[in-house]
Amino acid sequence: MPLDLIFMGPPGAGKGTQAARVAPLHGLAHIATGDMLREAVRDGSELGRVAKEIMARGDLVPDDVIIGMFRERLSAPDTEGGFILDGFPRTLAQAQALDSMLAELGRGISSVPVFELGLEQLLERVSGRRVCREAEHVYHVVSAPPKTSGTCDIDGSELYQRDDDTEPVIRARYQKQWVEAAKPVVDHYDAAGLVVFIDAGGSREQVSAEIDALLARLGDGS
Numbered sequence: 001m002p003l004d005l006i007f008m009g010p011p012g013a014g015k016g017t018q019a020a021r022v023a024p025l026h027g028l029a030h031i032a033t034g035d036m037l038r039e040a041v042r043d044g045s046e047l048g049r050v051a052k053e054i055m056a057r058g059d060l061v062p063d064d065v066i067i068g069m070f071r072e073r074l075s076a077p078d079t080e081g082g083f084i085l086d087g088f089p090r091t092l093a094q095a096q097a098l099d100s101m102l103a104e105l106g107r108g109i110s111s112v113p114v115f116e117l118g119l120e121q122l123l124e125r126v127s128g129r130r131v132c133r134e135a136e137h138v139y140h141v142v143s144a145p146p147k148t149s150g151t152c153d154i155d156g157s158e159l160y161q162r163d164d165d166t167e168p169v170i171r172a173r174y175q176k177q178w179v180e181a182a183k184p185v186v187d188h189y190d191a192a193g194l195v196v197f198i199d200a201g202g203s204r205e206q207v208s209a210e211i212d213a214l215l216a217r218l219g220d221g222s
């Protein structure tokens with residue numbers, strides 16, 4: 001059975017950082033719907049035009065748009081060996097759509113690590129976050145700066161601050177997307193016995209150790 005994971009947590013909790021580290025180690029596809037939407041905005045596609053204003057306000061892109069985009073992504077062959085979902089599902093309707101897509105494929109979610117972190121620490125992380133234009137590699141101006149200021153260590157592209165990484169938009173995303181929309185999703189997977197709470201407030205090394213221990217347990221089948 002492929003390892004199919006959902007990384008959940010408020011914006012800025014460190015899901016993307018951990019998913020990018022772990023996915024290649026375990027041959028998993030890292031599927032970040034926020035990255036896919038920002039790419040669509042950059043490309044100026046129809047999807048990008050729909051998503052741009054919604055994302056800038058910190059609102060959720062409509063379920064039918066996200067579910068369609070995800071369905072197409074799931075059909076790519078790199079998902080066959082398992083995946084980490086980062087930023088999807090974010091509503092109960094998305095979770096139910098995901099469950100049926102996986103059931104059709106004879107697959108199911110293996111585990112749902114939920115990254116827990118308070119709003120003050122989130123604001124500190126997000127205000128310092130910088131990402132690269134080429135591939136969304138993630139940095140932090142204080143705790144994970146690039147070797148050359150403003151330039152991605154990995155691909156040399158420019159680093160920028162996301163439009164929605166401002167304090168008012170983060171507060172809106174935290175309330176609307178995490179406290180309100182995501183709660184039923186956590187409850188849904190908790191009822192299925194799949195949720196594992198992760199203390200996301202520790203250092204990268206501490207959080208990595210928690211995630212690695214979880215993956216080792218899942219690998220053992222325990």
Ligand code: ADP
Binds near residue numbers: 009130140
């Ligand atoms: P998410 O994907 O949950 O929105 P990110 O992985 O993009 O969050 O992390 C948000 C910011 O916090 C980034 O600037 C990242 O470098 C930084 N970060 C990630 N994990 C940690 C950690 N354990 N300690 C301190 N900063 C972290």
Ligand code: AMP
Binds near residue numbers: 034035062164
């Ligand atoms: P992220 O990069 O995960 O922080 O997502 C950035 C923005 O993209 C979010 O604030 C939403 O506006 C939008 N978005 C990403 N994933 C989803 C999703 N699963 N459902 C609805 N909107 C999403």
